[in-house]
Amino acid sequence: MTPAAAPTPAYRRLSVEERRSQLLTAALGLFAHRAPEEVSLDDVAEAAGVSRPLVYRYFPGGKQQLYEAALRSAADELRHCFDEPREGPLLPRLSRALDRYLTFVDEHDAGFSALLQGGSVVETSRTTAIVDGVRRAAAEHILSHLGVTDPGPRLRMTIRMWITAVEASSLIWLDEDKEPPAEELRDWLVEQFVAVLTVTARRDPQTDALVLALAEDV
Amino acid sequence: MTPAAAPTPAYRRLSVEERRSQLLTAALGLFAHRAPEEVSLDDVAEAAGVSRPLVYRYFPGGKQQLYEAALRSAADELRHCFDEPREGPLLPRLSRALDRYLTFVDEHDAGFSALLQGGSVVETSRTTAIVDGVRRAAAEHILSHLGVTDPGPRLRMTIRMWITAVEASSLIWLDEDKEPPAEELRDWLVEQFVAVLTVTARRDPQTDALVLALAEDV
Structure with a gap:
């Protein structure tokens, strides 16, 4: 040009x-x-x-084009939050990724809500696909760090539910003037991750094996 | 016809x-x-x-008017799912409300996703407000059954995150050809409710008191 x-x-x-x-x-x-x-x-x-x-x-x-380009650029930045070397214990890796994610949310503030939340007049199935792509990428990253290549429906649903809950928590966090502090929210989200996996483990052997591995992985 | x-x-x-x-x-x-x-x-x-x-x-x-009217009518039906007498142990009440909710999701199927999910060209801030109203009503019902009139930010966030996770789970459930069976999904969601409250209880006295009360409420 x-x-x-x-x-x-x-x-x-x-x-x-x-x-x-x-x-x-x-x-x-x-x-x-x-x-x-x-x-x-x-x-x-x-x-x-x-x-x-x-x-x-x-x-x-x-x-509309500007909005989609901005959303794509934000989505790329968000994906970078998930980049985490595959070394060391698993939960600290999740914790570091959440740190980067919450820093992103903190920096983009209202723009994060506007970009990722529905209800905008410029929202279309194309913009929803961009946001869904980020959610899918997050789920794939988590499963790959957990070493799972063939997740069953219960494990998959648990991970996706947790990701949605994280997203909701960050929108609420912005609504609540960023309370509790980001470090507390991060630790709390990691604890919730373990808690929901533990609940699923009772009815899913694949998840049960993961929870056992997480408990030994310190 | x-x-x-x-x-x-x-x-x-x-x-x-x-x-x-x-x-x-x-x-x-x-x-x-x-x-x-x-x-x-x-x-x-x-x-x-x-x-x-x-x-x-x-x-x-x-x-657009038809869509909004249909969404409003679905929202009213959804609110009715939450109507539950204030008697008997709390978790079975939650379980019955979830039963009605999952029956609604089951009956409306793809229409449920279409109505409640973003990405429709007819989505506006008005339709988002209708859906958010249902989420808020769900949170208020839960807090009122728990007997909480003044929820702190951590309890409020926990309840809202769980509601979002329930919503996500029902969309995923439709995607996954309604697997696992509705009864299992319902029990699993109730267990997750207790699990995420328990995690929050570690850092919030108000939630801690609730978790203790739930454990004694059989």
Whole structure:
């Protein structure tokens, strides 16, 4: 993509990818304080300090395209939270991933709710698929760290329920002015993870074996 | 099914409220097998065996109004699931409410996912508010059965997380061809309720008192 008419030198310094990323960062900053449907391309131009035509050139699909691109970029960042080396005891790994996740939630604040919660006028089956993709990725990461390649329905449902509960807890956490403190919420979520697995273990041998392994893994 | 135009006497027999309810039942039946955005007022007319103009008279706002009315009607039905006499031990009360909830989910099937899940093109902040209202009602019912009038943030968050997990489990349950059987899912959810409260009890005296009371309440 080439610059608009009479570009300023600053415009030339950024590559297409850098420019795009600059605009998305500006958009995410705006989403943190306003509902997606209230953020216009003009606002993004102003926040990024660039011309309106430039923003329109990057997002010819308008507000909806900007929103989806921002959501995709947030989803990518969220996936990075799950990157955790496969070494050392399992629960501290989960704890570190939750730390990164809660830092992300903390930083994006209202924008996190707006991006991940339903009810936005710009929500479509496409945006839901992006969010569901992150949930699925989280479940796959957990199962892979647990060394499970063929999860049965009870284990799968338990993990997915816990992930939904984590998501709900972070939205509530934002609602409740970030109380309790992030470290307490993190420890509490890890304890809940063990508790729900333990409940499932009573009716599922696969989960039972995992719970035994977790208890020995210190 | 009766023909359109030239209304049959059957048309006159129903009151406005009865007619409205007949049309909503027809609409909910269609939502059980199709995404809301794929259900037209004409389809509802056909399913209810009434004329198209009649349906348009009841829902002049079109598809969106029909969808919201159907969602409201489903939300009312869901609230009824929570009606449970305040007598006898607490966990069997929860179990009976879950039974009614899972029967509702079972009967409405795909329509339940379509109505309650995000990602529909007809989803707006208004429809999200309806669904959130049901979640809030569920939380209030639980707290009132537990005899809690002033829940602290940790107890409140625990209850809301469990409700979200229940919702997620029912969507997954539909995805997984209703496996495990409803009775097992119900018992499992009750056990998870106790388990997550027990985890919270370690860091919250209010919840700790509740868990002790639950253990003595047989």
